[in-house]
Amino acid sequence: MTRRLRAPIVLPADPACTVVRDGVVDIDDAGRIGYCGPAASAPGEADVTELPGILLPGLVNTHAHSPMVLLRGMGSDLPLLRWLREVIWPAEAKLRPEDVRTGMLLGSVEMLCRGVTTSAEMYFHAEQLADAVLTTGARVVLGGPIIDLPGLDWRAMLTATERWIDTDGLRFGRGERIELSYAAHSAYMLPVDALRAVAKSASARGALVQIHVGEAADEDELQRAEFGSVPRLLDQVGLLDGRLIAAHAVHLSDEDIALLAARGAGVAHCPGSNAKLASGIARLADLRAAGVPVGLGTDGPASNDDLDLWEEVQLSALLARLSTQDSTAVTAADALLLATRGGAEALGRSDIGSLESGRWADVVHVDVDDPAFATGLDVPDDQLLANLVWAAGSRRVREVWVAGEQVVAGGEPVRVDRAEVQAKVAAAATRLRQ
Structure with missing residues (x-):
């Protein structure tokens, strides 16, 4: 029955x-x-x-690095690029696969208990994220980061993503709880050849590409000097021809917004993280007016510092009203839809985000x-x-x-003991601080 x-x-x-x-x-x-x-x-x-x-x-968190519950509060008073280079990346170098699973377990539980049923994740040891989410019973769109750093080979990371999708398919698990994606970190952390390779590979498999775009004003100076803007670069290498969600998208010109709209790219708006790191305020009203699919994201719990998307619902409307000096710029209904239906649309999903027959x-x-x-x-x-x-x-x-x-x-x-997972996170975090 x-x-x-x-x-x-x-x-x-x-x-x-x-x-x-x-x-x-x-x-x-x-x-x-x-x-x-x-x-x-x-x-x-x-x-x-x-x-x-x-x-x-269920709410849809369109951009997160949830295992970073392990790093919550670290370097919290630093600007973005110093925070990454001086605190976060050195700490992440100490992570073990089991640490990432433990962090994702707690992050997933934290979101579920706040009504967030789907999150789009970009993090190392992506197989551990999948296992953790299958354990908690949540839903995830995930990808292991493809990034060019000393000791990390973006080609190997790209190949690993291809093999996983070719083996298990784009979606799997009971209720299709897992969707695999390409997590290209950013234009400033990947050479142009890598971006072009990701575009070709993702297009061949119909996969979503997650990528940071225009988060900090000074992160992409070289790319802007050569290509005009990161969205123009992404268009040139073919990334805007397929499914793509641009995380943050704070520093965009009118031309950039028009380009994203024309190509159907989604945006993950992360007002809490962007405010805490003083990255700026994304042009939410202009993005919506142009027809860009926009969802909300928490970003990582080390830069937010929580995974409560309801706070992003409030902040998205508050900051849009403040930045435009228009108290009607984003209504309560608008903000709620950003966290539900809008998030699904930004991820290119028509099977979640709304209580409609067939979803x-x-x-x-x-x-x-x-x-x-x-x-x-x-x-x-x-x-x-x-x-x-x-x-x-x-x-x-x-x-x-x-x-x-x-x-x-x-x-x-229902499925996991929250207190037990919290204790494991505490133990792992203590080791990472040493």
């Missing part, structure tokens, strides 16, 4: 950000959504679970026994969305399902 979740409020995250009163979400045996809408119109018999509060899609049943239940909802649920739609986005955030996330399987109950992970 169909499983049916019923709640006073359902937010399908359709383009209009509709608020469904007395709604249901039906989940079929494959873990996909069979129906989402008013309970009165629900088809057939079902095994009903009554829930108080709000049901909405995976990645569902979050938000309890409303909280001062944020003291005025009740029988308020106008815009007020309800405002209370959820501006006042409640993640603190009342109670249950989470991924591909129809419950992975969070009562605010705690």
Whole structure:
């Protein structure tokens, strides 16, 4: 029999950000959504679970380096490039594969408990990330970084990505929880030949390319001098011909934004990390106006310093309003859609990010026994969305399902012991500091 979740409020995250009163979400045996809408119109018999509060899609974190929970707080008062070169890269050189798995376990749990069901990850020992996510029950788009540094061979990294995709396919695991991608670090950390090789290889396999673009004002001076901008370089080598998500995209010209829009490239907007590292404020209003698919990202938990995408929901709207001096630039509904449907679109995914028939049943239940909802649920739609986005955030996330399987109950992970994983992270972090 169909499983049916019923709640006073359902937010399908359709383009209009509709608020469904007395709604249901039906989940079929494959873990996909069979129906989402008013309970009165629900088809057939079902095994009903009554829930108080709000049901909405799992949030999509479009850019993260979640195993960096191991490095949280290190070098937190340094600018980006010094932070990377003096603190982060030396610490990462000490990482063991088992450390990365432990870090990803905790990062995945942290996100799930805040209603984030999918994250796009770029980190070393990517096979450990996949194993960790299959353990917690979350969903991930991942790639081992392809980077040119002393002791690291970008060609070998590219070959490893190709072999993995050719062996296991682009998506695998129960509920297609794992998607493999090419994680080209950046134009300033890879030669042009490498970028061209990644473009050719990814295109041949229909794979997504994740890449840092325009994060800091001074990171890509050489590339701008030669090619005009990083987006122009990416276009020239063929990376914009396929699926691509540009992380950060803070320092873009009007021409850059128009180029990304014309090529259909996505952007992962990371307002919290960009603010903490003083990298700047991405032109969110201009990106959206141009039609660029935009999602939200936390970046790594060593530069944010958490994995709570609800904070990015708030910051994205706040900073867009402040930078444009327009209090209507990004509404509560707009911000919520950035974290759900928008994130899926930025990653080139049509199977997550919304509670629509045929998509995976990645569902979050938000309890409303909280001062944020003291005025009740029988308020106008815009007020309800405002209370959820501006006042409640993640603190009342109670249950989470991924591909129809419950992975969070009562605010705690179902599949792993959070306290045990935290203890392992503490032990590994102590060794890395020595």
